Amino acid sequence: MTSAEESGPSVLERSFRILGAFDPSAKTLTLTALSQRAGVPKSSTLRLVRQLVELGALERTERGDYAIGLRMLEMAALAPRGHGLRATALPYMEDLHRVTRQHVLLAVREGTDAVLVERLSARDAGRVLHRVGGRLPLTTTGVGRVLLAHAPADVLDSLIGAPAPSWRAPDIQTPDELRVALAEIRHQGFAEVTSDRPEPEPVTSMAAAIRRGQEVIAALSVVAPTHTLQPRECRAAVMTVARAISRELTAGRESLPR
Template identity: 55%
Template sequence: MNGRPEGSGGGGGAAGDAPRRRGRKPAAGSPVIDRAFALLGAFDSGHRALTPAELAQRAGVPRSSALRLALSLVRVGALERREDGSFVVGLRLLETASLAPRGHGLRAVAMPYLDDLVHVTHQHALLAVRDEAEALLVERLSAREASPVRYRVGGRVPLTHTGVGLVLLAFAPPALQDRLIASYVPGPGQDDIRTAADLRRRLAEVRRTGFARGRLTTPWPLSTVAAPVRDGTGVLAALSVVAPSDSFPTADYAAAVRATARAVSRALRADAEGAPATG
C-alpha cells in the first residue's frame, strides 16, 4: 500500500485527496473549453460551493471571464447558482457521468459483488480506475463495524501508494511504469516499499500472483490487498479490502478479493455481450 492510508480515505491504500490537478490555471490564450473545465475542476470535497471570486481564484481565470463562463455552465445545467450567488456543481454532470463505462457503468456491475465482499470481510471494499498517473476511487462500501478511513468516492490516490494503485500500475503501459518508478519517493508511514527497486519488484509480484498487498503505519497501521478487474480488453479497474494491520488475515482476504475481482470481470464481459453472468 504505500503512501497514504488506503483506509484513510478510499481503498486499497491511501485515500483522501491527492494533490489537486483539476482546476489548474489554464495557459494564456487557452480555449474556452479549457477554461470551462478549469472552473469545474475548482470544486472538490472541501469546496462544494464557491462564490464568483473564489471560483475565479481557484480556477486561475479572470473574474469577469469566470462569471461569464459560470453563467453559461448554469444555462446547460453543469453548474447551479444558489440564492446567495454562489455556484455548485449541477445535476447535468451527474447525468452525463452516469454513462461513463469506467465510472457508474462499472460501479453498477460491481456493486453486488462489493457488497458480498464487505459482508464476508466486515471491512472496507474499494473500487478504483486509473486516470493518467493516479487512481480514481469510483466506489467504497464499508461494514458498520469497520474502522474509520479517509477514502471517499471521487478521491484520487497515487498509483505507487495504495493497493488498488499498485494493481493499476502493474498493468499500466511500460512507459508510465518506468516514469513513476524512476521518480519514486516513499510516502510517510510506508514501511514495505522504500526504494524504486522495491517498487519494481512489487509490481512484478503483482503480475505474478494476481494481487497486490500493502501496509501503512501512519496515521494508524493499515493493510490492504487488491486485485485486477478485467474486461474484454485488459485491466479496467482494481478492487481491494482495507483493514487494520493488527487483524488482517492476508491469505484469506487475498482469496476473497481475487474471487470477487474474477466475478466482477465475468459480469463485465457478460454485460458487454448482452448475456447473463455465470459463476
C-alpha cells in the first residue's frame, strides 16, 4: 500500500465507493470505469474488486465486466426499513393498487432524500420515472413532502441551506412557502403534489404518512396522470390504507429501527 493510500480513504470507504459506482444507467462497468467513477486508483480498484467478487458482492459478466452480486441483494433484503416495512405494507398496497389501477409508492427518508422501498404499477398507468431503491426529492414528490413535513427541524434547515434550485418546486419558490406547505400537510394529514413535466404527461401524487405510534416512519402515495385523478376519492383511499398499515406497525407485528 502506498503512503497516499494510507493517508486517503479507508478500505471500507473505497469499497463502498466502488459498489456505489453502479446506477441504473451503468449496471455493468469495466475496471477502468469503476476506477474513474469511484475515484479510486486502478491498482487499488483491481485489488478491491477481486475481494468483492470472492465475497459475492460483485460478479463478473461474460464480457469480463463487473456487476452487483446477489450477496448484496440478500443483505439488502434484511434491512428492516426496506424489506421489513415492505412485508407489512405490501398486502395493503396491493388493495390500493387494485382500487386505483395507478402507481402506488412506499418510501422512507434517508437524509435529505426519500428512498423508494416499493412500487406497484398497472400496465396502463401513467409513466413514473422512479425505481425501487432509487432516491426521490423531498420537495417535489408527494411522499417526499410528507416525510419532510414530519422530519426533524435540522433536516429542513439543511435542505433550505442548499442551492435553491435543488428544492424549489412549481408551487414553492421561497423557504417561507415551503414551511407553509409543510404545515398544511401536518394539519390536513396528506400531501397533493402536481408535477410540471410536459412529457410524457403531468402527474399528481396523493400521499399520506405511515406511523409507528406517533412517529412517522414512511409515506405512501398514489401517482396518477393529473387529468384522470379524482382527488377526493384518491385522497380517502390513500389515507385509509396508510392508517391501516400504521395500525399494524404500531401493534408491534414488525420491529423497525428508529
